[in-house]
Amino acid sequence: MSDPILPVTRRALLGSSAASVAILTAGEAKAGNVAASAASIRMPVSLTVNGTERLLTLDPRTTLLDALREHLQLTGTKKGCDHGQCGACTVIVNGERINSCLSLAVQHAGDEVTTIEGLGTPDKLHPMQDAFVEHDGYQCGYCTPGQICSSVAMLKEIARGVPSHVTGDLDGEMRATDVEIRERMSGNICRCGAYSNIAAAIADVARG
Amino acid sequence: MRSFTYERAATPQQAARAVGGKPGAKFIAGGTNLLDLMKLEIETPTHLVDVQDLPLGSIEETGEGGLRIGAFVSNTALSAHPRIRRDYAVLTRAIQAGASGQLRNKATTGGNLLQRTRCPYFYDTNMPCNKRSPGSGCAAIGGFSRQLGVVGVSDKCIATYPGDMANALAVLDAVVETVQPDGATRSIPIGAFHRLWGDTPERETALEKGELITGVVLPAPPGGRHFYSKVRDRASYAFALVSVAAVIQPDGSGRVAFGGVAPRPWRSKQADDALPLGAKAVIQQAFADASPRDDNRFKIALAERTLAGILAEVGS
Numbered sequence: 001m002s003d004p005i006l007p008v009t010r011r012a013l014l015g016s017s018a019a020s021v022a023i024l025t026a027g028e029a030k031a032g033n034v035a036a037s038a039a040s041i042r043m044p045v046s047l048t049v050n051g052t053e054r055l056l057t058l059d060p061r062t063t064l065l066d067a068l069r070e071h072l073q074l075t076g077t078k079k080g081c082d083h084g085q086c087g088a089c090t091v092i093v094n095g096e097r098i099n100s101c102l103s104l105a106v107q108h109a110g111d112e113v114t115t116i117e118g119l120g121t122p123d124k125l126h127p128m129q130d131a132f133v134e135h136d137g138y139q140c141g142y143c144t145p146g147q148i149c150s151s152v153a154m155l156k157e158i159a160r161g162v163p164s165h166v167t168g169d170l171d172g173e174m175r176a177t178d179v180e181i182r183e184r185m186s187g188n189i190c191r192c193g194a195y196s197n198i199a200a201a202i203a204d205v206a207r208g
Numbered sequence: 209m210r211s212f213t214y215e216r217a218a219t220p221q222q223a224a225r226a227v228g229g230k231p232g233a234k235f236i237a238g239g240t241n242l243l244d245l246m247k248l249e250i251e252t253p254t255h256l257v258d259v260q261d262l263p264l265g266s267i268e269e270t271g272e273g274g275l276r277i278g279a280f281v282s283n284t285a286l287s288a289h290p291r292i293r294r295d296y297a298v299l300t301r302a303i304q305a306g307a308s309g310q311l312r313n314k315a316t317t318g319g320n321l322l323q324r325t326r327c328p329y330f331y332d333t334n335m336p337c338n339k340r341s342p343g344s345g346c347a348a349i350g351g352f353s354r355q356l357g358v359v360g361v362s363d364k365c366i367a368t369y370p371g372d373m374a375n376a377l378a379v380l381d382a383v384v385e386t387v388q389p390d391g392a393t394r395s396i397p398i399g400a401f402h403r404l405w406g407d408t409p410e411r412e413t414a415l416e417k418g419e420l421i422t423g424v425v426l427p428a429p430p431g432g433r434h435f436y437s438k439v440r441d442r443a444s445y446a447f448a449l450v451s452v453a454a455v456i457q458p459d460g461s462g463r464v465a466f467g468g469v470a471p472r473p474w475r476s477k478q479a480d481d482a483l484p485l486g487a488k489a490v491i492q493q494a495f496a497d498a499s500p501r502d503d504n505r506f507k508i509a510l511a512e513r514t515l516a517g518i519l520a521e522v523g524s
């Protein structure tokens with residue numbers, strides 16, 4: 001990565017992705033297992049995920065992302081960077097989009113979590129999923145669940161009157177213009193560069 | 209990530225006592241900076257005290273016509289608050305210039321103030337860094353220093369405070385309110401909150417062990433026109449190379465703070481006083497004691513041009 005603004009070094013990135021590979025091939029895919037030998041601390045955590053209450057017993061180190069993917073087998077939510085830099089892990093918690101990689105599952109006890117699996121199903125797509133298909137808003141698809149969860153919650157932020165970096169009049173009505181959509185979606189990186197089609201899909205949903 | 213235990217505190221003082229009384233204990237708010245650093249084992253707390261259940265999640269009017277912002281108010285909620293947008297627009301602008309929508313939803317007022325530097329060597333645990341590992345040296349001095357500080361730095365550490373929100377708080381004369389483990393409270397002016405760290409770069413703020421930020425108080429609105437200009441390597445979702453927070457009055461007087469250049473938001477009375485004379489005069493005051501490196505000398509010229517852009521907008 002040549003961008004000096006993002007702090008994670010190439011080495012750290014390689015290190016952390018190697019670690020996740022090791023966890024996955026170990027079969028027993030539990031995030032907490034990495035150093036569980038030291039102290040096996042476990043805590044009960046109850047979350048409502050896509051409308052269903054789920055009770056888990058977790059090492060407090062488990063991120064919300066790992067709880068979803070490794071403990072609840074909801075693998076639609078993706079791990080890109082694991083450091084808040086890509087948005088692949090975006091889920092909606094109590095109505096707001098967040099990076100599930102930078103949050104501990106135990107911080108979310110009692111919260112309502114919506115993942116891509118909860119937004120729509122293959123036979124009944126969410127309008128945003130439909131629009132991504134319609135506009136070909138992806139290439140490899142890895143960033144797509146994050147893009148879709150992020151954009152659904154982003155449009156609600158505009159409706160609630162949350163301003164953005166490109167909003168001119170802070171007291172005026174917030175509108176989902178192309179410039180606003182692009183700025184507000186900057187937390188979701190697409191390595192395939194499908195941005196123009198992603199923006200078109202979101203604009204379609206925003207403008208009905 | 210190292211193993212830790214986790215609890216949720218119910219009252220501010222209980223939280224302060226829980227962290228104050230235990231070596232290795234830390235508060236966790238949004239977690240967006242702390243967990244990032246814990247994954248890299250730059251932060252290795254053995255116990256986390258979660259502050260989300262404390263009654264610190266609202267924004268209230270003060271008797272003096274200002275606002276008290278609870279430490280747990282999210283960056284999104286703060287920037288969108290109607291009174292902040294109307295009377296303290298520089299704060300809305302600064303927050304919205306930082307991070308991403310997802311991060312701002314999770315990031316809190318207290319946590320944002322305490323975010324740690326983005327010096328690339330601080331993040332690279334294979335490199336010497338006096339801030340991460342006191343006494344080990346500073347890889348940035350003589351290394352790649354393009355992003356690092358040009359003023360207020362020391363020969364032990366040339367890192368910057370990287371945040372945006374605090375630059376706006378600096379020109380708003382905000383006051384940070386805290387509670388200590390023994391229940392004592394303190395009001396710390398924002399200008400004294402982040403330390404010029406000198407020989408002890410590991411000590412970044414005025415806070416003591418276990419001291420909890422309960423809120424940030426904004427005095428009555430300063431009036432004037434509010435600006436936040438941030439220059440970075442890409443248009444969004446990147447830290448500042450240089451940023452300028454300014455409140456300019458109709459007569460040309462005002463307040464100005466620079467971000468991305470020093471261990472804290474960089475504001476001084478001399479620089480404020482020079483505002484009516486133009487950007488060059490302000491920069492001469494603000495950066496009089498600068499000690500830039502070849503890699504980051506450009507920040508001073510960039511700061512001048514960024515401020516000149518703001519002043520041109522005022523004049524037009």
Ligand SMILES: Cc1cc2nc3c(=O)[nH]c(=O)nc-3n(C[C@H](O)[C@H](O)[C@H](O)COP(=O)(O)OP(=O)(O)OC[C@H]3O[C@@H](n4cnc5c(N)ncnc54)[C@H](O)[C@@H]3O)c2cc1C
Nearest residue numbers: 084237238239240241242306307316318319320371372421
């Ligand atoms: C990819 C990325 C890009 C970013 N870009 C920007 C940017 O452009 N501009 C910018 O300003 N920021 C940026 N950030 C940083 C972000 O704003 C901070 O991570 C966030 O504000 C921290 O808030 P938090 O509540 O999550 O803090 P936490 O991570 O929970 O805590 C941070 C520190 O504060 C302490 N703490 C928290 N609350 C309290 C309290 N009430 N009292 C005492 N101590 C407390 C914790 O112990 C910890 O040491 C970025 C972050 C990421 C990951």
Ligand code: SF4
Nearest residue numbers: 327337338346365366
């Ligand atoms: S500038 Fe400061 S943070 Fe960066 S390597 Fe030197 S001591 Fe560490």
Ligand code: FES
Nearest residue numbers: 080081082087101
């Ligand atoms: S995996 Fe969470 S932001 Fe990249």
Ligand code: FES
Nearest residue numbers: 139141190191192
């Ligand atoms: S579609 Fe491949 S990363 Fe976005």
